[in-house]
Amino acid sequence: MDVVYLDNNATTRVAPEVVEAMLPYLSEYYGNPSSMHSFGGDVGEKIKAARRQVADLIGATPNEIVFTSCGTESDGTAIRAAIESNPDRKQIITSRVEHPAIKNLYETLSKKGYRVTFVPVDNQGRLDLDYLYKSLGDDTAIVSLMWANNETGVIFPVEEISQEVKDRGIIFHTDAVQAAGKIPIDVNATGIDMLSLSGHKFHAPKGIGVLYIRKGTKFAPYMIGGHQEEGRRGGTENVASIVALGKAAEMARQHLENNGYARVGELRDKLEASLLERISHSMVNGDTQHRLPNTTSIAFEYVEGEAILLMMNEHGICASSGSACTSGSLEPSHVLRAMGVPFTAAHGSIRFSLSRYTTEKEIDFVIEKMPPIIARLRELSPFWKQKTELKAQS
């Protein structure tokens, strides 16, 4: 059975060109980039090139790029650096829809005496900017907001917000893990001080991330060790993955410059429109005007997400759900709850996320398979019967 992979916000396939670029650094070129001999030094040069490739993707200069192990490490390092370098400031401002990578860190910090302000979103997942700006104060150590939401794809106006925050002398960090490589980013045109990204979300392997640190930003390392990354992150470099990330960043930049995401957006729109048309009582979660081109979160009322996913799995279709049962928790995702998505819909929400490798044939296959899956589960559901009976009476 062929796999139809529409779960690219979870992770992506490693591009074949990326694999090719990294392989020599897992075999013949095994030198340590810090060594004095040119066998190691040549590897150092390759890392330098990768640093430039990543910098070019987000409009930074190479020495503002720090390689880390993942998005979570980048996020945690940024938050901790900001509070360590501002010891007299005890407030952290963020949103209610952040990724667990960062959300759980706030729980730990609030137990340690930090005040974490969670800015609400409206029913479209749009940030309450008024609330945000009113929360800024002399005690604010950092504002950290995701650029794009992993579940709905909704984009926050971080360019505008970062300027406002910077004007008040407060550090601004953005978790751009879902945005990087999917929408154009130019940090120089913004007030962003720190930015996290993760390689495996844009066709590099898992286990490599980046923290961008604007020149002049006060910083304290999380991994204290050797001189690597100019003392900002100790530890021998993950050479092969850094080379891979460089190549993936270059390919993502070219794809963006060639407007490649227009095609991804068209496929997403086709999938979304067709499913909404063919399946009654279904709706899109989130602001469709400001959204990643590859993501759609669709709620199918009166059915449960895990059951939908397992039936899709029978056809080789991979996606994700915001439902409770998928994660082992008992409540639907915090993102959908923060948006006030009704329970009838939240439990049956499915996220489809495409990539540049997604084909129209695959989209057509999903459009064909989804309606009978939802119909079958609705047949099983006692609420669906009630719903249709009520309708018949009225």
Place this chain on the structure above:
Amino acid sequence: MWEYTDKVKDHFLNPRNVGVIEDADGVGEVGSLACGDALTFYFSLDENGKIADAKFQTFGCASAIASSSALTEMVKGLTLEEAKKITNEDIAEYLGGLPKEKMHCSVMGRDALEKAIACHLGEAEQEVEGEIVCECFGVTDVEIDRVVRENHLSTIEDVTDFVKAGGGCGNCHDRIQEIIDGIRGTVHPKRKKSPALTNLQKIKLIEESIEREINPTLKKDAGRLELVDVDGNRVLVRMGGTCASCVKSPITLKHYVESKLRELVAPEIVVEEVQ
């Protein structure tokens, strides 16, 4: 991904006895849309008082659907007396086991069966029995008590896995622990609460702790800690001796000084270094 047995997968993908019995002898409804799963269970009796047919409708995940399907198969041919004896464990066992986090699906099946039998016997639908403990999922102390006894549960997480109680906001965790302790006969000593200190007492205690406990230890590495100020629970200190130039000093501070002061003075203490 959940590790479902082949039997769970089979009953999910090919559920038995889906539907409604129009002139059912008993109907039991449990769960709700808000909770994420719900089941309506129907049965009809033959002339000998045995269950002739059973049907179900379920909204929920794969294990909820499989548990409902299993239940309808299990009860066919049983007298009501026999059916009453089916426990949630029997349902899970019939399916070759359920993941721990999904045991509440089997409890839902058992509850629906009981309700349907009570409905047939004309037992007035009891209003909520007991007192609501978990507000998020509407679970009472009576239900928690029963599931703890029947399944030999010993932790709050167990209770959440079996009846969902405690799986939302978490405000009821203390009450659930009390119920478990009451049954298990164990008494958890409540954390000794130290009497609130006045500011003056607190500062004095911090000073004493640094001089008597912390500095003697740091001295071994030729380091020294100086108290600069105390602001509420924030303790501002300056590192002296070799500590000042040591790259490990933020680590020393966090891991040693703070935990020591939290232990000796107050658990809310936060230590910060000033230059």
